[in-house]
Amino acid sequence: MKKNKIDLVNIYKGEKVQLPDQEIIKAIRQGDKEVFEQVFHACYENLCQYVFTILRDMDEAEDIVQSMFLKVWEKREELNIQQSMRSYLFRAVYHQCINQLEHRTIKLKHREYGVYEGQYKVQQPEVFPEELSENIRTAVNELPQQCRTIFMMSRYEELRYAEIAQKLNISVNTIENQISKALRILRLKLKDHFIL
Amino acid sequence: MKREYDIEIKDELIVRYLAGEAGPEEAMALQDWLTLAENKAYFETIQRTWEQAHPSKTAGAIDTQQAWKKVNLQTEPAVMWKNSAAAHNRTKLIVRIAASLLITVLATLLIYIRMHTTEIESIAVVTADSLKNVNLPDNSTATLYRNSRLIYPATFDGKQREVNMEQGEVFFSVTHDGEKPFIIHTSIADIRVVGTAFNVMVQGDQLEVSVKEGKVLIYTSQDSSYLTAGFTGIVQPGMGTIHVKDSVNANTWGYATHRLIFKDAPLETVITDIEKAYPYSITLGNRNINNCRLTATFDNDSAENLLNLIAETLNLSVVKNGTVFTLEGEGCP
Numbered sequence: 001m002k003k004n005k006i007d008l009v010n011i012y013k014g015e016k017v018q019l020p021d022q023e024i025i026k027a028i029r030q031g032d033k034e035v036f037e038q039v040f041h042a043c044y045e046n047l048c049q050y051v052f053t054i055l056r057d058m059d060e061a062e063d064i065v066q067s068m069f070l071k072v073w074e075k076r077e078e079l080n081i082q083q084s085m086r087s088y089l090f091r092a093v094y095h096q097c098i099n100q101l102e103h104r105t106i107k108l109k110h111r112e113y114g115v116y117e118g119q120y121k122v123q124q125p126e127v128f129p130e131e132l133s134e135n136i137r138t139a140v141n142e143l144p145q146q147c148r149t150i151f152m153m154s155r156y157e158e159l160r161y162a163e164i165a166q167k168l169n170i171s172v173n174t175i176e177n178q179i180s181k182a183l184r185i186l187r188l189k190l191k192d193h194f195i196l
Numbered sequence: 197m198k199r200e201y202d203i204e205i206k207d208e209l210i211v212r213y214l215a216g217e218a219g220p221e222e223a224m225a226l227q228d229w230l231t232l233a234e235n236k237a238y239f240e241t242i243q244r245t246w247e248q249a250h251p252s253k254t255a256g257a258i259d260t261q262q263a264w265k266k267v268n269l270q271t272e273p274a275v276m277w278k279n280s281a282a283a284h285n286r287t288k289l290i291v292r293i294a295a296s297l298l299i300t301v302l303a304t305l306l307i308y309i310r311m312h313t314t315e316i317e318s319i320a321v322v323t324a325d326s327l328k329n330v331n332l333p334d335n336s337t338a339t340l341y342r343n344s345r346l347i348y349p350a351t352f353d354g355k356q357r358e359v360n361m362e363q364g365e366v367f368f369s370v371t372h373d374g375e376k377p378f379i380i381h382t383s384i385a386d387i388r389v390v391g392t393a394f395n396v397m398v399q400g401d402q403l404e405v406s407v408k409e410g411k412v413l414i415y416t417s418q419d420s421s422y423l424t425a426g427f428t429g430i431v432q433p434g435m436g437t438i439h440v441k442d443s444v445n446a447n448t449w450g451y452a453t454h455r456l457i458f459k460d461a462p463l464e465t466v467i468t469d470i471e472k473a474y475p476y477s478i479t480l481g482n483r484n485i486n487n488c489r490l491t492a493t494f495d496n497d498s499a500e501n502l503l504n505l506i507a508e509t510l511n512l513s514v515v516k517n518g519t520v521f522t523l524e525g526e527g528c529p
Binding site for chain 2: 045142
């Protein structure tokens with residue numbers, strides 16, 4: 001079975017939709033390293049970018065994606081994939097991320113109970129990362145109240161939409177709207193003076 | 197382009213993706229959508245804002261080749277591996293800092309060259325409906341507001357730097373020269389400084405000086421007074437006495453600096469200040485809009501941008517027609 005490299009890459013960049021996926025999966029199951037490598041090259045960056053959005057740490061993101069590929073290779077003979085290869089990979093890393101996040105929450109809880117029991121403030125997030133420039137602080141501080149609270153909880157306390165919704169007792173939809181609004185305002189504010 | 201997943205790409209989805217809330221199908225749909233250059237450009241404007249709001253959490257570059265080498269090694273024997281991406285990130289950071297330094301230096305150089313190639317030939321500067329920035333022979337600058345008049349020599353030869361301001365309003369930013377004080381003569385009082393930034397307003401027989409930085413001396417034949425940053429001095433008509441206030445309205449010189457600061461300010465004030473600083477007028481589609489209050493800092497924003505921001509903040513919309521902006525919407529109770 002001879003494969004055209006460029007074709008495979010294009011497929012996974014989303015330019016072609018008809019995937020000879022069963023062939024790819026079959027090849028990997030049979031231990032075709034070349035095909036495996038091509039899938040890796042086609043998907044690695046996109047997967048890392050996606051994982052980064054969830055974990056906000058590129059080292060961790062690369063670790064997760066790499067070990068997922070390793071797992072696929074190790075278990076190649078038992079590989080049973082119904083959807084496309086790409087979907088399989090995206091879902092796999094997604095679940096891995098959710099696990100990782102739960103891990104973090106547990107760790108955080110242990111720490112909180114140990115040291116700052118019950119001191120966690122919800123209503124008015126105030127802590128900016130230290131390296132944040134003054135004009136961004138000002139811009140964020142001047143967002144309309146609810147918009148600012150939600151934006152800060154998402155961006156600086158790194159809370160998930162669902163957690164913010166629960167803490168503020170509002171819908172996830174409201175959060176989406178408010179964060180989009182915050183970005184629109186910030187984009188306008190920062191537009192005329194970009195920092196490199 | 198046909199998509200594998202039938203998911204519509206809206207601002208909310210882009211933000212959800214950036215916030216790490218997108219499911220795998222959404223992420224794939226978005227990444228497919230990004231293969232189109234114009235979509236990518238739009239996405240990047242939002243992403244840039246998102247990253248600017250938290251610079252430490254910026255994604256570094258991904259080296260697929262390097263990663264493959266690592267994974268490939270692992271697929272043969274089972275060895276433990278550790279990441280080296282941190283070092284890579286540091287190199288990227290250094291390159292970025294160097295690039296930003298370089299740009300700053302170039303920009304400064306450019307400004308320097310421009311300041312030095314500006315030829316000052318006329319001695320009297322008069323404005324009517326527009327503003328004018330004047331570079332004085334000693335590199336001090338004067339921004340003339342509308343209907344103002346300033347006279348100065350082509351070179352400052354004497355022991356002092358002297359200019360005459362006949363009417364109107366001028367924002368001076370005077371370069372420091374301890375040897376040669378800078379003096380502004382008006383028909384009402386004289387103002388003497390060493391190096392500072394301040395605003396002078398001559399209206400009829402009243403003179404008002406407000407100080408942004410440094411120290412200023414105002415004197416008449418009857419009275420004299422030092423003003424420091426944050427103070428305003430008013431020379432009373434006729435009497436020549438000086439009244440000092442311990443406050444300034446920094447937006448007064450917004451026309452010169454294009455920096456406007458509002459703290460819970462009524463919209464009427466906001467509009468007055470903006471109309472002074474920019475050559476546009478602002479009308480309201482609804483009286484209730486006047487009830488709104490605004491907290492905002494504008495620094496060198498374009499008028500258009502500034503009004504869009506106000507509209508977005510107060511849930512209004514803005515329409516531009518020539519030099520008139522109209523704010524529409526429900527307003528505030």
